[in-house]
Amino acid sequence: MTFDHADFEQLGQEMIQLRRDFHKHPESGWTEFRTTARIIDELEKLGLTVQYGPSIHVKEKMFGLPQPQILEECWQRAMQETNRPDLVEAMKGGYTGCLTVIEGALPGPTVGIRVDIDCNDVEEANDPKHPPCALGFRSTHANCMHACGHDAHGAIGVGVAKLLCACKDQLRGKVLLVFQPGEEGLRGAASLTAAGHFSQCDYFFGGHVGLLDGLKVGAVAAGGHGFLASTKFDVTFHGYPSHAAAPERGRNAIAAAAMATLGMLSIPRHGDGASRINVGTFHGGTGRNVIPARADLCVETRGGTTEINAFMEAEARRICQGAADMYGCTLETRFMGSAGCIVCDEPLVEQTIQVLSQMEGVDQILRDINFNGGEDVTTMMRDVQEHGGQVIELVFGMPLPAPHHNDYFDVDERVIPLAIRIFAQLALTAGDWKAP
């Protein structure tokens, strides 16, 4: 990579500023209007053609869309905040995310790189000890926070584009850069995958900052296992309202949902591997003295294998039905998203480690780590593998001041320029590799 050191220094600082801009204006899944517009704007400034809006999605695979009113409110907010209302306008209805292709000067393979850009539904800590507060880029959106590092991911993606555009003459083949919406909840990958964007990729890279405890910036994991399969669904218990003085005339939906919650948390652990269950939100009832007639739960299951996840999902659904029956309520469930397990391709792992081992700033290389979580990048990866390509997930280590999804989570920003260089270097080297 022939890129001036001082220039790269500056690129890094710019991308850190971009990350802070994303952090200050977090947008959750399918509402990344302002975020996407900012990314497109940056990419267009590089002379790239960017795809976005309804044409990059398959509408019926856009799982877990927010309620229309929420979509509308977020869209209005983005219209206020953006400097590119033309782009936000084009994404109306939740058609967020974008893709671009960087064409190399020389022939070669197609390399996909995917980053995700949505935030979490978490209210950020308001504490001067929390760096985003101290430095003035705490989230300005209520109950929205980048508590999983996707703000850094977005900035890394833009940085990779900038760096590769500056090195186009060395680039063999082309690089497909994907900015995916709605990773939280495993909602966004299915739609982009169904649209066929990834079938031509020879190599496909995902990446995530943080994730593993006890690492410093400079530690990088290449490949691994433990992407838990996962299913997301919503549950509504419908009861019947009544005055609380005559409770026998009502059907108590909160009681049914509470029973279901405890029932789901008590699904037996699985002897064959990891399993998880979470009831992430619980909303029920209308007033203190009314027997609650409705309760809504957001549920997710995970499993170390697709089978374990299927076991968890089947148990959870049966438990909800049983709990509804116990209280004479009716049950409504809605599928919201899912992701499978994935295995990284060993040849690509070897080649990646080869590249990493020669890079300045990479002090520690881990392999076969346990991801112990779910990512819907696996949906894209499966598609790539089914079409003959190879895939790998990288982890860019950094110190973690608090767990992911916690309101004190923060990014060690030194990870941003390092990740940009790694992705770019891999793309530039891919032309050397033996075709899959």
Next chain:
Amino acid sequence: MTFDHADFEQLGQEMIQLRRDFHKHPESGWTEFRTTARIIDELEKLGLTVQYGPSIHVKEKMFGLPQPQILEECWQRAMQETNRPDLVEAMKGGYTGCLTVIEGALPGPTVGIRVDIDCNDVEEANDPKHPPCALGFRSTHANCMHACGHDAHGAIGVGVAKLLCACKDQLRGKVLLVFQPGEEGLRGAASLTAAGHFSQCDYFFGGHVGLLDGLKVGAVAAGGHGFLASTKFDVTFHGYPSHAAAPERGRNAIAAAAMATLGMLSIPRHGDGASRINVGTFHGGTGRNVIPARADLCVETRGGTTEINAFMEAEARRICQGAADMYGCTLETRFMGSAGCIVCDEPLVEQTIQVLSQMEGVDQILRDINFNGGEDVTTMMRDVQEHGGQVIELVFGMPLPAPHHNDYFDVDERVIPLAIRIFAQLALTAGDWKAP
């Protein structure tokens, strides 16, 4: 009562229209800005002096005030909807409700009549078979509905004022008319009582439409028992957030609140009399894949005696603490309102029945009925009794298409003119009674 029949016919029709206006614009406790303004406007048109705003309340006894943001939003809405913004302005901050005194031409006792004017937190049925839909006065406020008849109560109160103003020359003594905010949740009576409005009442009348099954308009109950004592409180469980893939790092507030809910519902029935418990609302969690760090419950207990209610409240509080401890969460509870039991005064019951038995349109008189519910009119009544006055609660029977607090609840509007006549007749007759 010398009041022209045709005039009264018209008065009844006007008050039915007024009830529909209230029904179409329901406002929940401490946000009855538009409702109160309309009432004051009607009373002032009669030439009456009306008391309202901060001066009629004792601020520290205004229990269960909504969150400031909600108060503000409702106030803004009322400012939009009212034709008396001067009055709404004066009630800013939740100082709703009003009182007026009708002075008779002749000396005599002081008679208190209290009606309540707040709505329920219920989304009204949207079904052409539901009369308010068919007749075009369905609630226009989301999640607000007059599902307990307080729309009729407000209209009855105004009607009584109109009728008595027309008969002032026959009125011995004076009538204190009270339009109470925030009866739902037992929140509004304490503040008005503490302000000392009721200490001069010789007789005090409460009244409610509906309540008892199987009655027609024309059936009236005078006195009774079974005003359940009640306590209202809010509970917050504070946990700790974490990614759902590492749930052991979090503290699950939804699990604690679900356990507490089931625990509270399972408090033993009491062998000495009626008891009730309700968890009316349950809100917890921020996102599907985050271990929920907070959950909020609205709770109420009731008891056939003050002792039973105290038992229920003590059990409920201990259960919440135990459930928080089970899941390593911390607990926060907030008192929101309460009401005691009451016993109607037998001499006033006898006198009331005497009056009712001679009234046209009263076809059935019940006594010693079981109210089986709670009303914070008991707070006012206790004050009247402690100052030597007598109290009674009336029930104006009507067919019930659905239980109170149900989204299909509706008022048989023929009860409105009847209740107006009954209150007025009692006030006009009170001068005959032997002083308490």
Next chain:
Amino acid sequence: MTFDHADFEQLGQEMIQLRRDFHKHPESGWTEFRTTARIIDELEKLGLTVQYGPSIHVKEKMFGLPQPQILEECWQRAMQETNRPDLVEAMKGGYTGCLTVIEGALPGPTVGIRVDIDCNDVEEANDPKHPPCALGFRSTHANCMHACGHDAHGAIGVGVAKLLCACKDQLRGKVLLVFQPGEEGLRGAASLTAAGHFSQCDYFFGGHVGLLDGLKVGAVAAGGHGFLASTKFDVTFHGYPSHAAAPERGRNAIAAAAMATLGMLSIPRHGDGASRINVGTFHGGTGRNVIPARADLCVETRGGTTEINAFMEAEARRICQGAADMYGCTLETRFMGSAGCIVCDEPLVEQTIQVLSQMEGVDQILRDINFNGGEDVTTMMRDVQEHGGQVIELVFGMPLPAPHHNDYFDVDERVIPLAIRIFAQLALTAGDWKAP
């Protein structure tokens, strides 16, 4: 009643000793072998003919029989303890209880008097402060205790027989004395009733010591309301066993039963009157490291009306099914007994009060008390009423050192001679009453 005072003194002392004998050898429902044999022996010594064994029962109405092994063990124990093995032999299989008729010298009505003789499944307190310990008649049977006063009832029944036999010449008509087995669990009355023993009764008296708080010996209640209707049933959850290290291969019956227990305890209170639910016993699982494959519950519901009890039973059954479904278990339920509500006949209440008001030792007479419990004497009473007879339940007040069914419960033995005199006096006076 012409009965020598000193003789009666002695009769009272004998019956107190008899009560202590019953207390020391308590036998639960359908295993009252030794108890019944002792009673028959006493009655036969009076020259009475006693009916007992299979002929007095209708086998298919003997609800809630213990397991065959338990029946056998208790029978063996009785064979060891009795001095009348001939009688115990005749009751093998659970055919306990007996009846006798005392024929008066003069014509007159038929008066039924019923006492119950079974004990509770409670381990008696072993504390020198507990009188049965101090006086040496603590229960010698593990987990069996007369904690409801049926030991006194049995002694009262024998005492009534002795007293009436001594006054036969004054007795008009005849007295049917019933010693009922299996009142606890509402199991024994149905069988005796179905056999037709009570259809000829003109008057029918039940009675119970204690029950009401705050009374002294000398206080007697005649008539009342609040016999709660009740249903008893057993529930078995069938799961599937597995090693606890592979819990997903099992089906956890304890989890299902725990969920059902909490579900049943949380059935809503009923606005129309009293309700009760109890899960009295819970037995599940075979070993610490085995997923439990079976759990058994003993359940009872009660209601202030037959309708409320039916509501409670239906809710409980549905909840058990729902909980079984939640955990993939199957459900088995077994009906074990039931009793309805009853209303005492007002003419008989009046006549009884008339008699009581003239009796020495009766210091306080209560009427229309709230029994707040269930008794299957109501099954007999309903039969009597359907055949034209009148019924009443008496309560013989006494101080209560601990609640009924508590391990410190005890009888104030002065109540025994008083209750004997009251029953006898009522039987002797019945000839004066106007036939029903």
Next chain:
Amino acid sequence: MTFDHADFEQLGQEMIQLRRDFHKHPESGWTEFRTTARIIDELEKLGLTVQYGPSIHVKEKMFGLPQPQILEECWQRAMQETNRPDLVEAMKGGYTGCLTVIEGALPGPTVGIRVDIDCNDVEEANDPKHPPCALGFRSTHANCMHACGHDAHGAIGVGVAKLLCACKDQLRGKVLLVFQPGEEGLRGAASLTAAGHFSQCDYFFGGHVGLLDGLKVGAVAAGGHGFLASTKFDVTFHGYPSHAAAPERGRNAIAAAAMATLGMLSIPRHGDGASRINVGTFHGGTGRNVIPARADLCVETRGGTTEINAFMEAEARRICQGAADMYGCTLETRFMGSAGCIVCDEPLVEQTIQVLSQMEGVDQILRDINFNGGEDVTTMMRDVQEHGGQVIELVFGMPLPAPHHNDYFDVDERVIPLAIRIFAQLALTAGDWKAP
């Protein structure tokens, strides 16, 4: 090993018969009186000196002893069934299990071999399709069954003694054979370990039949991971009894225990590795119409690491306390046993595989398998390792007709002679190995 093939054939058949004898007379932890006596008898016939009775145990480390009455009943049963009452007499009080040492003709290392001999608390299937039924050796002890293969283990241990005694001239060093009581519940190893029996072992072998799915006889696993650390404890909830018609006067111990059960089952899964929780038994209440005053739970936790198990145990204990507090009950907990994790020594794994790879009948060798369970052999192993010895656990594969601890579990008896040969061969080869 120079052992005649026909002789070995016969030895195998004898040990299969011995296994069936153990199977027919299963005895649970600390009550293996008859089983131990039979083993001692067999060993003494070989001329071996056997250690048994109180002298081989450290009384205060005998965790999880049964209730005295159970111990006594089981001991009486064994006295009836044994042909060596002298031995059973010597073990009175639960001092079961035994050890023996086979001295080789030549100098060499000390090799420990441990087998366990207790049964499960499971009622065996009574179904002609279940081989022990068809072949007439179904358990004759109610609620006791060898459902984990310890009947085969006992026979294997005796077989190893027989084989090695026949090859003493080739044996270098000595073999310590341990027949451990009370493995289920992780109760027996601590006492034997504390007595110092294992500190001299250079090599130490444990072994288990079955465990892994999908294996045939001939598959052997040498070494592995996943011995879950585990803690066993009992919990008693103390409430207060009352009549079920006045439930507010009682304190419901079953409700508290049900809440605790659901709470414990809902302890969050651990992101760092496997965790388990089981409430194996639940016994509460005395009678249907008594508020239950006591409930007893048997609980066990497991963890993939000692830390995870400690997390599980701490959560479970806190949850029990919280649940007791919820219902106003008091809590009593009793430690019953525990075991840690263990790591097999790699040099011994290598040497073992070397031996296995040359043995006839061993068709498949697995290494680094996941045991996914707990074994208190780890307590002995840790002691051996701390004294400088090496340890390994073997698994002797066999088809599994049903999961371990299931009532249809059965042993493929061909595994018995194979396991005998493997243990013997390892002992005979140990003299070749480089000392640890």
